[in-house]
Amino acid sequence: MKRILTIAVLLVSILAFGNLYAQYSYNYEEMEQEEYNALLAEWQQRLQQAENNINDENAKIDALKGELDQTQGEIDATWEEIFQATGKTRADYDKYVGDLASMKNQAQGILSMSPEEIYRKMDEVDALQAKLDEMKQDPFAVMTDNAAQINSIQSLINSAKEKGKPAVPPTYTVVRGDYLWKIAAKSDIYNDAYAWMRIYTSNRDQIKDPDLIYPNQVFNIPREVGPNEHLVAKGEFLSKIAGYSNVYGSPFKWQKLYEANKDVVSDPNMIYPYQVLKIAR
Amino acid sequence: MSRFTKIVNLVIVILFTLSITSCGWKASEEEIKQLEETKSAALAAEKTYAEKQKEQADLEKELKTKKDELAKIKADRDKVLKRVAEIKASETE
Numbered sequence: 001m002k003r004i005l006t007i008a009v010l011l012v013s014i015l016a017f018g019n020l021y022a023q024y025s026y027n028y029e030e031m032e033q034e035e036y037n038a039l040l041a042e043w044q045q046r047l048q049q050a051e052n053n054i055n056d057e058n059a060k061i062d063a064l065k066g067e068l069d070q071t072q073g074e075i076d077a078t079w080e081e082i083f084q085a086t087g088k089t090r091a092d093y094d095k096y097v098g099d100l101a102s103m104k105n106q107a108q109g110i111l112s113m114s115p116e117e118i119y120r121k122m123d124e125v126d127a128l129q130a131k132l133d134e135m136k137q138d139p140f141a142v143m144t145d146n147a148a149q150i151n152s153i154q155s156l157i158n159s160a161k162e163k164g165k166p167a168v169p170p171t172y173t174v175v176r177g178d179y180l181w182k183i184a185a186k187s188d189i190y191n192d193a194y195a196w197m198r199i200y201t202s203n204r205d206q207i208k209d210p211d212l213i214y215p216n217q218v219f220n221i222p223r224e225v226g227p228n229e230h231l232v233a234k235g236e237f238l239s240k241i242a243g244y245s246n247v248y249g250s251p252f253k254w255q256k257l258y259e260a261n262k263d264v265v266s267d268p269n270m271i272y273p274y275q276v277l278k279i280a281r
Numbered sequence: 282m283s284r285f286t287k288i289v290n291l292v293i294v295i296l297f298t299l300s301i302t303s304c305g306w307k308a309s310e311e312e313i314k315q316l317e318e319t320k321s322a323a324l325a326a327e328k329t330y331a332e333k334q335k336e337q338a339d340l341e342k343e344l345k346t347k348k349d350e351l352a353k354i355k356a357d358r359d360k361v362l363k364r365v366a367e368i369k370a371s372e373t374e
Contacts, residue, residue, distance in 0.1 A: 067344055
């Protein structure tokens with residue numbers, strides 16, 4: 001028993017001794033004085049060097065911060081010059097930039113549509129172009145970022161206009177033996193003989209009499225109705241069409257519709273499916 | 282055993298005792314503490330220095346960006362002033 005106790009005391013002592021020295025990085029038990037002195041001198045030198053370096057860095061950092069503040073001050077002053085020259089404020093500038101960003105989104109949205117949808121929304125494209133033309137007149141328009149944004153929007157609008165052109169075939173060239181009924185019935189035209197009225201009303205400038213067409217005449221074959229047009233469907237009459245919200249929103253304005261289409265509507269009580277009526281704004 | 286032999290034996294015993302008890306130098310607690318503290322302080326200072334170097338590099342990058350921004354806004358200012366002058370000239374015509 002006494003022997004076990006002695007061994008245990010011995011083990012605990014060894015562990016305690018080991019822990020005491022474990023917290024140190026060196027084995028001090030076997031270290032000689034020269035080695036100790038060399039290590040101490042090395043660490044003191046490293047400490048001194050690091051402290052000197054920190055002081056140098058602090059000086060550089062302070063100088064950089066000073067230069068940064070000065071540069072920021074110059075930037076702010078330059079902006080002030082711009083605002084004074086234009087008679088506008090930072091809020092006006094932010095609004096201008098925000099408007100350009102939303103116009104770009106709108107142009108991208110239009111461009112992502114199908115050609116037929118773009119064609120139907122050509123009014124929207126024109127309005128966007130008008131707004132962009134107005135934005136181009138602003139003195140902010142010449143600034144680098146804004147000029148790039150304006151070019152980008154212009155390019156999107158141009159692409160949308162191109163994409164919105166009526167789908168293939170946009171035209172048809174009359175050959176000997178053709179008549180409107182026959183052309184409309186062709187599978188690559190309307191595949192519906194009754195749609196001859198659409199060819200007639202869409203080419204009023206060339207067709208005086210629907211029974212008289214000539215070889216080599218080139219007719220437009222619209223695939224979609226334009227933004228200021230209405231394609232008459234079966235069962236429609238002028239006051240009904242005038243009442244549509246996208247036309248005049250009031251059936252009582254049928255006369256306005258009639259006046260705009262007198263060249264193809266001889267009797268206001270007689271309109272035909274596939275007629276394309278102009279909507280005068 | 283002769284007296285000489287006794288003396289020699291005694292010297293041998295003394296030398297042996299000295300050698301096994303290692304009468305050489307050994308670091309005191311205070312010396313150990315000094316070395317350990319110096320080492321910790323040096324390592325901490327070196328770490329701080331590295332952080333300061335990074336801060337300096339970040340500031341240099343930020344300053345370059347700001348200087349580019351300044352050059353750009355100055356060029357823009359010149360364009361805007363020119364445009365404003367053109368607008369005023371066209372209004373007076």
